[in-house]
Amino acid sequence: MSTRIVVVGAGIVGAAVAYEAARAGGDVVLIDKALPGSGVTADSFAWIGEPRSGDAVDASTALRRGVLRDWRRWEADVPGLQVRWRGxxxxxxxxxxxxxxxxxxxxxxxxxxxxxxxxxxAVDPVAVTQALVRAARSHGARLMANTAVAAFLMRDGRVAGVRWSGGGVDADTVVVAAGADAPALLWPLGFDLPVTxxxxxxxxxxxxxxxxxxxxxxxxxxxxxxxxxxxxxxxxxxxxxxxxxxxxxxxxxxxxxxxxxxxxxxxxxxxxxxxxxxPADGLPLIGPVPGVEGAYVAVMHSGVTLAPSAGRLIASELVGGVDAAELAGLRPARGRT
The missing domain is CATH 3.30.9.10 (D-Amino Acid Oxidase, subunit A, domain 2)
Known part of the structure; x- marks a missing residue:
């Protein structure tokens, strides 16, 4: 049976996770309270680049160093996705x-x-998001636009899906990729996501x-x-x-x-x-929600730059079962005892 993944938030990060997970064989549902790319993704300057040799090294450097290679992979693999490589x-x-x-x-x-x-x-982030959603759907993902998630489905103390007014869907993992809305979604689970x-x-x-x-x-x-x-x-x-x-x-x-x-x-x-x-410390928050089995978070700045690498690595964890070394220092559990 395919791994069932619900992605909440169809900005560029959520669309990236949905595309990469569906492409890897996951059973994916992508949910957004509006239309794909209509939130803060549409307000991005959308400059994409990698760290320079003299830049300070932090826990996100390993993730950031491969983004341009992943952007070129997307450009080759995702129909209609274009990058303006003007320097x-x-x-x-x-x-x-x-x-x-x-x-x-x-x-x-x-x-x-x-x-x-x-x-x-640089890219048009809305056009990229829409291209990713189309590609995800071509791999079997389902899109539920204009659907506001009301709560998580809980079974035996773990997250087992989401529900909204009039419906719901089961999942093995729920990925919260809802940007600035993510803390409010996760608060009922007892987790205070440090994002403002x-x-x-x-x-x-x-x-x-x-x-x-x-x-x-x-x-x-x-x-x-x-x-x-x-x-x-x-x-x-x-x-x-x-x-x-x-x-x-x-x-x-x-x-x-x-x-x-x-x-x-x-x-x-x-x-x-x-x-x-x-995020409070400026670094991406990517990984399982501490103490809440079945919940996973993917919130970061800059989401446009990091989306292809983050999406690929998250899919490898959730569908492939392989922990990504590049994400080791970016877990939501960091700094907590």
């Missing part, structure tokens, strides 16, 4: 260079120092196609081109409390873009406020 230009870092002007000819003042990370890229919402802004601008060619990071902004010349900019949250204040933040960023790039043809299209799920 990342880190302005103000590294050695003196004259190459920034070649990479980004529309910069008004090319940086004297810059690092170009050619292997990095971390707000951030994602801004969209109309601009001439090709104005930004790579993903550009300066001390003042992070910007990349999406489809049709539209620009995406990630910005910190500064306490905006209504649409007028979000628009004002967007207009301030528009002026910054015009000051940085040689054009005045930039128009603000919109600003979204997203609540990223941020």
């Amino acid at each position: 990342v230009l880190l302005c103000g870092e590294g050695e003196p260079t004259t190459g920034a002007a070649r990479l980004e000819p529309h910069l008004r003042e090319p940086p004297a120092h810059a690092v170009f990370l050619e292997s990095h890229g 919402p971390s707000p951030a802004l994602l801004m969209r601008f109309a601009a001439p196609p090709g104005l930004v060619r790579t993903l550009v990071v300066t001390p003042e902004l992070e910007v990349r081109e999406a489809a049709g010349g539209e620009l995406l900019v990630a910005d910190a949250y500064h306490g905006e409390i209504d649409h007028d204040e979000l628009r004002q933040a967007g207009e301030a960023m528009r002026r910054r873009l015009v000051a940085t790039f040689d054009t005045h043809a930039v128009q603000l299209l919109g600003v979204r406020l997203g609540a990223r799920p941020m």
